[in-house]
Amino acid sequence: MANPLHLLVVDLETRPEAAILPEGRDPGAFAKPIQHEILTLGFLLARIEHDGQSERYTIRKLGAASIVERGERDILAGFWQLVDKQKPRLVTWNGRGFDVAVLKQRSLIHGLTAFNWHRTDPRFGYDYRFESNWHCDLMDVLGDFGASPKLGLDEAAQALGLPGKWNGRAENVADQAAAGDYAAINQYCEGDVLNTYVLYLRWACFSTRVSARGHNASVQNLLDYLEAGREQHPHWGEFADRWRASARPCPLFVNEPLGEPGPQPPESHLRSEDVLP
Numbered sequence: 001m002a003n004p005l006h007l008l009v010v011d012l013e014t015r016p017e018a019a020i021l022p023e024g025r026d027p028g029a030f031a032k033p034i035q036h037e038i039l040t041l042g043f044l045l046a047r048i049e050h051d052g053q054s055e056r057y058t059i060r061k062l063g064a065a066s067i068v069e070r071g072e073r074d075i076l077a078g079f080w081q082l083v084d085k086q087k088p089r090l091v092t093w094n095g096r097g098f099d100v101a102v103l104k105q106r107s108l109i110h111g112l113t114a115f116n117w118h119r120t121d122p123r124f125g126y127d128y129r130f131e132s133n134w135h136c137d138l139m140d141v142l143g144d145f146g147a148s149p150k151l152g153l154d155e156a157a158q159a160l161g162l163p164g165k166w167n168g169r170a171e172n173v174a175d176q177a178a179a180g181d182y183a184a185i186n187q188y189c190e191g192d193v194l195n196t197y198v199l200y201l202r203w204a205c206f207s208t209r210v211s212a213r214g215h216n217a218s219v220q221n222l223l224d225y226l227e228a229g230r231e232q233h234p235h236w237g238e239f240a241d242r243w244r245a246s247a248r249p250c251p252l253f254v255n256e257p258l259g260e261p262g263p264q265p266p267e268s269h270l271r272s273e274d275v276l277p
Contacts, residue, residue: 161248
């Protein structure tokens, strides 16, 4: 079975499309995915490198595409073309519940095709919920696929000492779009992408997809990338600064154990004090 060559973290900012909302709709109800017009697609693309049996990631590009620069159809077409070309592992937060549902359903409106999405490992590929190799919805995975309460991105990020939603809120996006402030929307969307990426790195370490060394190398690569883009993108530098300054006892880097990672041979005899608390 083929494996992904890249990692693609994606987040959407949207607003309800008034023209297709049903009459008499409760104004406080959350619109269905197909009723959400895409305003901005934020993304981080990283190359997957292998260190023995473990992975590590090198960032190629971080950014956001908004409808100010191109129409919704072009944003969607660009996303599917990226999936076709790079064959990435998609990483989202509540992607199955919202972001990916929006991407799919809005693509029906524009008559688009998602070739690689549907032809990559039809059994365990992008649409298979319980396999994280092609699509890792972190919220779904961390909640054991609905067994535990849903965890918000901001909740998870702040628990780990990340900035979380320091530079915006989803409920402000529609008003920002009406005011033409797409720069603020893009920056907020990129912030969500960065939070999701770091949470993925920590989960990948916990789940042994990456080693402690691979995790730390990937974190350092991220910090270097943000520092290099600080002048042109001040919010990148602010994310890194807030992360470093967090009072939470959660280190940026994890301890790298001595010796080889992986399962260890069982001891021939275990003392009770080695087992019992």
